Amino acid sequence: MAEVSLADTRKVFGTHTVIPELSLSVPDGSFTVLVGPSGCGKSTLLRMIAGLETTSGGRIEIGGRDVTAVTPSQRGIAMVFQSYALYPHMSVRDNISFGLRLARRPAAEIDGKVRRAAEILQLEPYLDRKPAALSGGQRQRVAIGRAIVRDPGVFLFDEPLSNLDAALRGQMRIELLDLHRRLGSTMIYVTHDQVEAMTMADKIVVMNAGRIEQAGSPLDVFDRPQSPFVAGFIGSPRINFFKGGIAESRGGDMVAVRPEHLRIVETGGRWRGRIRLLEQLGTDTLVHVTLTDGDEIVIRAPRMGPELQDAQVAIDCDDRHFHVFCDGQRVD
Known part of the structure; x- marks a missing residue:
């Protein structure tokens, strides 16, 4: 050794x-x-x-x-x-x-x-x-x-x-x-x-x-x-990146959230969009969503049926799962 x-x-x-x-x-x-x-x-x-x-x-x-x-x-x-x-x-x-x-x-x-x-x-x-x-x-x-x-x-x-x-x-x-x-x-x-x-x-x-x-x-x-x-680079599916007000309010120019930390909610939610594609993994489903601003994100959700294809959804995330970056570096 x-x-x-x-x-x-x-x-x-x-x-x-x-x-x-x-x-x-x-x-x-x-x-x-x-x-x-x-x-x-x-x-x-x-x-x-x-x-x-x-x-x-x-x-x-x-x-x-x-x-x-x-x-x-x-x-x-x-x-x-x-x-x-x-x-x-x-x-x-x-x-x-x-x-x-x-x-x-x-x-x-x-x-x-x-x-x-x-x-x-x-x-x-x-x-x-x-x-x-x-x-x-x-x-x-x-x-x-x-x-x-x-x-x-x-x-x-x-x-x-x-x-x-x-x-x-x-x-x-x-x-x-x-x-x-x-x-x-x-x-x-x-x-x-x-x-x-x-x-x-x-x-x-x-x-x-x-x-x-x-x-x-x-x-x-x-x-x-x-x-x-x-x-x-680390993590599969790839992490989601968000810019704009949600990043600026936390002192950064970019916020990242892993797919498993996003969730589809019935009311409220920080983002809204349309389900574009469902990838069935058996126990989980990868939900590809086109947001209202045109950005594409992925959510790892509990098993979902194909009837939700093209559905309009609201999406949220707990603040503790945000990764905030400014000028290419993490903001703690």
């Missing part, structure tokens, strides 16, 4: 600054998720930690050791990529042990580590199979097993589940969390999927245009977003 620390780290490609000066502390033993839209710099940052991208400035420490100029193989890390990158002509056993064999480790050590990784990842029945005979989830576990046998201080994951279907992604999220609990290792995980980030992380780092917008626990980031970007 090892803490990862970045101090004023930056990355420049030619005249283009991908990551301005950035500082981040990843606690020892944490499952930290870097999340943000495509092109925000999260994968570049991960590759800098791995040593696959050189830094243009600043300092990177792993386990208290300055590794800024250290080669990837000497950083005490193991990386799992989006593509499985398995050798198709090798068995699962040989794929997992390849790095150890390349390093000429003793046969008994290699066998012991491969068996331990296979047990942890439930790959024991497949050790003599080729990758072509495995499912996508099993292939990803082989790639993870190849990382486990290196006994790294830090695991780095670069969108490892993005090639899997939705059901398998859900299963693999659980398996990765179970793996983290069993190993207790520091893990840094990159994804653009905010649901993955919320369900897997004990620390979320929300990135935008190479900068850290906010870092904290999943519930802290969800309950107290520090900028409109974080409020809009």
Whole structure:
């Protein structure tokens, strides 16, 4: 296990600054998720930690050791990529042990580590199979097993589940969390999927245009977003934004309310509109409403019938659920 620390780290490609000066502390033993839209710099940052991208400035420490100029193989890390990158002509056993064999480790050590990784990842029945005979989830576990046998201080994951279907992604999220609990290792995980980030992380780092917008626990980031970007990116369905008098009366230029905190009321209400679309989720219904001023909002409501399509409704919200922003920052 090892803490990862970045101090004023930056990355420049030619005249283009991908990551301005950035500082981040990843606690020892944490499952930290870097999340943000495509092109925000999260994968570049991960590759800098791995040593696959050189830094243009600043300092990177792993386990208290300055590794800024250290080669990837000497950083005490193991990386799992989006593509499985398995050798198709090798068995699962040989794929997992390849790095150890390349390093000429003793046969008994290699066998012991491969068996331990296979047990942890439930790959024991497949050790003599080729990758072509495995499912996508099993292939990803082989790639993870190849990382486990290196006994790294830090695991780095670069969108490892993005090639899997939705059901398998859900299963693999659980398996990765179970793996983290069993190993207790520091893990840094990159994804653009905010649901993955919320369900897997004990620390979320929300990135935008190479900068850290906010870092904290999943519930802290969800309950107290520090900028409109974080409020809009974290949470599904997306948060609703309101401008005008309701924001100004609270000292801001924008108010945000999550869909689950809006409710349809029989009388009164701050807003009025027409139900444009109903998305049935079974126990809940996502109600898409066009307000009288033309804005579109979404309400997560208890199950509603299709007969309410096109109905005129009044909408309200408890004041304590308002997120107020001014000049791009949260107003407490």
